[in-house]
Amino acid sequence: MKRTSRNTSGLGTARCRAWPALAWASAAVTLAACVTGCMPADYRRAADRVTSRSIAQKQTEALGRTQPLNIETPAETLRRRLLLDQQLPYSTGASLSTRDIERIKQWPDDGYLKWPAGGDELVDSFATTQPVTLTLTDALQIAAHESRDYQAQKEAVFKAALQLDLESDAFRRTWSGTLRDLYQFDLEREVALDDKGHTDRQDINGTEYGGQGGLSQRLKNGLTFTGALGLDLVSLLTQKQLFSRGIIADVSATLPLMRGAGEFVVTEPLTQAERNVVYAIYSFEHFKHTFAVGVAGDYLAVLQQYNQVRNAESNYRSLVASTRRARRLADAGRLPEIQVDQSLSSELQARQRWVAAQESCQRRLDAFKVSLGLPADAAIALDQSELDRLTERAAQAFPPAATRDQEGPVPAADAEIELVPPGEGQRGPYELDAGQAVLLALDHRLDLRVAVGQVLDAQRTAAVAADQLRADVTLLGTGSAGAHRTLASVAQNDAILRPGEGSYSAVLTINLPLERTAEQNTYRSSLIGLEQAVRGVQNLEDQVKLAVRNRLSELLEARESTKIQAAAVAVAKRRVESTNLFLEAGRAEIRDLLDAQDALLSAQNGLTTALVNYRLGELALQRDAGVLEVNEKGLWQEYTPGEKSD
Numbered sequence: 001m002k003r004t005s006r007n008t009s010g011l012g013t014a015r016c017r018a019w020p021a022l023a024w025a026s027a028a029v030t031l032a033a034c035v036t037g038c039m040p041a042d043y044r045r046a047a048d049r050v051t052s053r054s055i056a057q058k059q060t061e062a063l064g065r066t067q068p069l070n071i072e073t074p075a076e077t078l079r080r081r082l083l084l085d086q087q088l089p090y091s092t093g094a095s096l097s098t099r100d101i102e103r104i105k106q107w108p109d110d111g112y113l114k115w116p117a118g119g120d121e122l123v124d125s126f127a128t129t130q131p132v133t134l135t136l137t138d139a140l141q142i143a144a145h146e147s148r149d150y151q152a153q154k155e156a157v158f159k160a161a162l163q164l165d166l167e168s169d170a171f172r173r174t175w176s177g178t179l180r181d182l183y184q185f186d187l188e189r190e191v192a193l194d195d196k197g198h199t200d201r202q203d204i205n206g207t208e209y210g211g212q213g214g215l216s217q218r219l220k221n222g223l224t225f226t227g228a229l230g231l232d233l234v235s236l237l238t239q240k241q242l243f244s245r246g247i248i249a250d251v252s253a254t255l256p257l258m259r260g261a262g263e264f265v266v267t268e269p270l271t272q273a274e275r276n277v278v279y280a281i282y283s284f285e286h287f288k289h290t291f292a293v294g295v296a297g298d299y300l301a302v303l304q305q306y307n308q309v310r311n312a313e314s315n316y317r318s319l320v321a322s323t324r325r326a327r328r329l330a331d332a333g334r335l336p337e338i339q340v341d342q343s344l345s346s347e348l349q350a351r352q353r354w355v356a357a358q359e360s361c362q363r364r365l366d367a368f369k370v371s372l373g374l375p376a377d378a379a380i381a382l383d384q385s386e387l388d389r390l391t392e393r394a395a396q397a398f399p400p401a402a403t404r405d406q407e408g409p410v411p412a413a414d415a416e417i418e419l420v421p422p423g424e425g426q427r428g429p430y431e432l433d434a435g436q437a438v439l440l441a442l443d444h445r446l447d448l449r450v451a452v453g454q455v456l457d458a459q460r461t462a463a464v465a466a467d468q469l470r471a472d473v474t475l476l477g478t479g480s481a482g483a484h485r486t487l488a489s490v491a492q493n494d495a496i497l498r499p500g501e502g503s504y505s506a507v508l509t510i511n512l513p514l515e516r517t518a519e520q521n522t523y524r525s526s527l528i529g530l531e532q533a534v535r536g537v538q539n540l541e542d543q544v545k546l547a548v549r550n551r552l553s554e555l556l557e558a559r560e561s562t563k564i565q566a567a568a569v570a571v572a573k574r575r576v577e578s579t580n581l582f583l584e585a586g587r588a589e590i591r592d593l594l595d596a597q598d599a600l601l602s603a604q605n606g607l608t609t610a611l612v613n614y615r616l617g618e619l620a621l622q623r624d625a626g627v628l629e630v631n632e633k634g635l636w637q638e639y640t641p642g643e644k645s646d
Contacts, residue, residue: 040108051161058161058277063285067632071151071158073098076120078128079146082378085128089377131379136299136386137635139372143295144288144634146373153287160273160280167273173217180210184487206487209233220263227251232485232495245494246485249502250478257473259513265467268460275453282446288630289623295634296619298368300612303387305361307608312354315601318576319347322597325583326590339590346594390611397428398563423556429641430618431555437548437625444626445544451537458530465523472511479504544624551621558614565607572600 052069059066080096082088093100099113107113122145126132134142144150185205212230219225232246260266326343329335366376374380432440442448481502483495575596582588619638622628627639 041111044109044112047162047165050165051158054161054164054277055157055281058274059281062278062281069154069157069284069632071154074120074123074145075116075118076123077146077373078123078126078142079374081123081126081128082132082375082380086379088375090375131381133381133383135383136296139295139299139382140292140634140636142374142634143291143372144632147291147371148373150287150291150373150634153284153291157277157280157284160277164270164273164277167270171218171220171267171270173215176214176216178212180208182208182210184208205238206234206236206490208486209235220267222256222261222263222266224254225251226253230484234485234487234490236487236490242490244485244490244492246483246489247495247497248480248482248484249497249499250480252476252478254477255475257475259467259470259472261473262467264460265464268464271460272457275457279450279453282450285630286446286626288634289626289628292628292630292634292636293616293619293623295371297616298364298371299382300386300390300616302361302365302368302382303384304608304612305357305364306382306384307387308605309354309357309361311601311604311608312350312357315597316347316350316354318597319343319350319594322590322593323347329583334586335590343590343594346597387608387611390615394562394611394614395566398426398559398566422560428555428559428614428618430621430639431552431559432621432641434549434552437552437621438545440627441544441548441625442541445624446626448537448540448544448626451533451540455530455533455537458526458533462523462526462530465519465526468519469513469516469523471513472509474509476507476509477505547624548621551617551624555614555617555621558610558617561610562607562614565603565610568603569600569607572596572603576600 055069056066059069077097080100083090083096090096093102099115101113103113122141126138184207210230210232212228214226214228216224216226228250230246230248230250232244232248234244234246236242255261323340323343323346326335326340330337330340365380365382369378369380370376479502481499482497485492485495576593579588579593579596583590583593619628622639625639629637629639631637
């Protein structure tokens with residue numbers, strides 16, 4: 001069998017060998033750049049940068065200000081420090097933090113679980129090796145730092161920003177690139193020997209190197225453009241050692257002319273994603289208001305339990321003393337034995353109330369610790385001076401109601417009785433006029449802004465659904481120049497890119513709207529969605545008005561109760577003192593003293609309840625009016641009545 005080969009010059013041989021080497025080097029450099037520059041940590045940091053910019057921009061639009069929103073796990077948490085320093089039991093590394101979990105072998109991002117340098121300012125401010133006493137300010141900051149619910153709300157904003165970036169990506173200029181390397185070995189393949197059609201079966205060994213770069217762009221009017229430029233380097237390593245280069249360019253453009261055309265329809269997903277970020281910001285701000293007031297309410301509820309324990313203990317001690325006194329009087333023959341038993345029975349009941357108050361206080365404290373994101377078994381106490389400050393504040397703002405001995409001469413029994421209407425006298429700073437408070441809430445409630453925005457969203461949804469009822473009219477243009485080269489065409493000359501010799505086409509496609517059942521139903525459903533959104537605004541607006549009016553009513557009731565209970569405490573104390581004296585003089589029975597002490601305990605607990613209710617009412621009114629500001633650390637800035645709030 002005769003074997004022949006085509007003569008090639010030295011230059012041709014050099015070119016044949018140099019091109020594959022150059023292709024390999026280019027591919028290796030490109031591949032190395034992609035591997036080293038596209039690690040998971042780089043993608044994570046890029047996503048953080050993009051979302052941070054989006055959130056800051058939308059915060060400015062929605063709130064007129066920016067606040068840091070960091071979803072990274074803190075360098076250290078108080079929960080972790082308490083578990084370790086107080087040697088509390090825990091089940092696994094995840095109980096401590098994400099960085100303490102046992103990593104799987106395939107974990108892709110070591111930097112994410114790496115401990116950052118330095119500690120945490122908030123956590124470092126507490127001596128966790130001993131019982132920690134928290135002020136209300138401490139509790140608010142810890143809740144923002146440690147609470148799992150708080151963290152989930154921040155992550156909801158971050159996820160909305162990630163979705164916005166994804167929708168924005170649809171309109172960005174997108175580059176793409178592929179590399180291809182093919183080695184082919186064919187045994188006894190039939191090949192052409194010359195131009196006269198002589199063939200022979202020979203072994204064929206060759207390589208194909210290819211690369212393609214692409215560009216795509218979608219405009220907001222619906223026009224979609226794609227372009228690609230490809231290069232082929234084909235080398236036959238056996239026989240004639242032929243080499244050929246291919247180059248090809250492709251472009252195409254698609255433009256919808258009816259259904260799906262126009263910026264309003266095309267950009268609707270992007271528009272909704274932008275509004276969803278704003279809604280998430282509004283929801284987070286509203287959550288912070290509700291969350292801060294809830295933390296304060298739980299904190300004061302624990303202090304109220306502390307106070308009830310203290311009152312129950314004082315009452316228990318008084319009844320122990322009363323029982324001892326009754327025993328001595330009975331031994332002296334000055335008191336019947338039955339009254340001693342009455343006193344002893346009351347003493348036992350007082351002990352039961354004291355024990356119950358302590359356990360109830362501990363349960364509420366444990367629940368409060370968990371709500372902050374801290375271990376239930378951590379040694380934590382609350383600063384009881386917060387309740388003392390409430391008492392002093394109320395005493396200055398609302399003098400106790402006048403008692404009978406302060407009213408002067410007592411009128412005759414048949415004299416006309418004039419009742420003082422509730423709410424008369426000095427008011428607290430947040431006891432606003434009902435109309436003013438409602439207007440304030442309608443201007444500042446962020447959840448109401450979300451509901452109003454959803455009406456606009458529903459209108460846009462209906463408009464887009466109506467667009468889908470139209471005919472599909474699409475203009476498609478394509479163009480191609482040059483040619484590919486493979487081992488099958490290696491004998492051909494190098495391809496040359498000549499746009500003037502390319503292939504071009506334009507197609508107008510019309511799809512008549514003869515079947516639109518699904519689109520019809522979607523459009524009708526969108527109108528129902530609009531009606532539901534309108535009703536949602538109406539319902540929320542009525543709920544806002546109701547909440548504000550209820551808060552004002554509760555404030556008035558708590559103010560009156562504070563004054564009444566303060567007077568009741570004063571009366572009960574005098575009653576206990578006078579009954580003790582009458583008992584010593586033999587002019588009262590032990591039951592009178594027991595009743596007086598029960599009345600004192602009830603009045604003391606009632607005063608504490610009224611004080612807490614009034615303070616919580618002030619905070620709840622600001623929350624329901626939307627004027628309580630809470631910063632990224634969880635600390636609030638209360639509204640000053642009479643001043644304008646942004």
